[in-house]
Amino acid sequence: KAGVTQTPRYLIKTRGQQVTLSCSPISGHRSVSWYQQTPGQGLQFLFEYFSETQRNKGNFPGRFSGRQFSNSRSEMNVSTLELGDSALYLCASSQQGGGTEAFFGQGTRLTVV
Amino acid sequence: GESVGLHLPTLSVQEGDNSIINCAYSNSASDYFIWYKQESGKGPQFIIDIRSNMDKRQGQRVTVLLNKTVKHLSLQIAATQPGDSAVYFCAENIMNYGGSQGNLIFGKGTKLSVKP
Numbered sequence: 001k002a003g004v005t006q007t008p009r010y011l012i013k014t015r016g017q018q019v020t021l022s023c024s025p026i027s028g029h030r031s032v033s034w035y036q037q038t039p040g041q042g043l044q045f046l047f048e049y050f051s052e053t054q055r056n057k058g059n060f061p062g063r064f065s066g067r068q069f070s071n072s073r074s075e076m077n078v079s080t081l082e083l084g085d086s087a088l089y090l091c092a093s094s095q096q097g098g099g100t101e102a103f104f105g106q107g108t109r110l111t112v113v
Numbered sequence: 114g115e116s117v118g119l120h121l122p123t124l125s126v127q128e129g130d131n132s133i134i135n136c137a138y139s140n141s142a143s144d145y146f147i148w149y150k151q152e153s154g155k156g157p158q159f160i161i162d163i164r165s166n167m168d169k170r171q172g173q174r175v176t177v178l179l180n181k182t183v184k185h186l187s188l189q190i191a192a193t194q195p196g197d198s199a200v201y202f203c204a205e206n207i208m209n210y211g212g213s214q215g216n217l218i219f220g221k222g223t224k225l226s227v228k229p
Binding site: 043 | 202216
């Protein structure tokens with residue numbers, strides 16, 4: 001069974017640009033959550049999608065957005081990039097969400113210059 | 114506010130010894146806990162989970178203990194191997210089975226180094 005797949009693995013963007021990251025969950029998993037990981041703040045929750053609906057959202061500005069497609073694949077978008085957005089972006093999938101095992105992808109390393 | 118903290122930021126053990134990684138949580142409403150292992154350049158890898166109706170759960174070479182009275186969680190790794198070297202995170206969640214996974218709150222992590 002394939003794991004969680006995130007693309008691309010690495011990205012370098014310039015301040016002010018926007019970026020779209022992709023996540024394909026484990027087959028059969030309907031919940032996809034996104035996290036930002038930085039050395040200073042650790043792992044922080046961005047948002048969760050389930051059946052194409054955003055079900056929960058963390059404390060990030062509106063520049064961070066996402067969506068989920070009917071096949072459960074998810075994308076997150078960051079607009080007007082800032083240097084502080086440089087981070088490892090991780091996506092986690094689980095079958096139903098709460099109380100079920102969440103498995104992470106390898107992450108997308110975003111560098112904003 | 115809610116927080117998940119780790120008592121020790123680094124832990125160094127000898128190969129073959131047992132390792133114990135500790136975690137404190139502050140939200141008494143949290144009822145689902147997960148331990149993850151993260152190796153350099155990789156995403157967190159699920160190790161084991163435990164629900165609040167249990168105080169112990171065992172996996173292969175790993176045991177998680179939950180003490181709800183003092184809001185403490187620990188991960189025990191038996192016969193630690195060099196391949197166990199990584200950063201270990203505990204995460205807490207308010208379980209809403211089948212509902213929102215919500216906010217998995219992570220601690221800062223403990224770096225485990227295994228000396229051969």
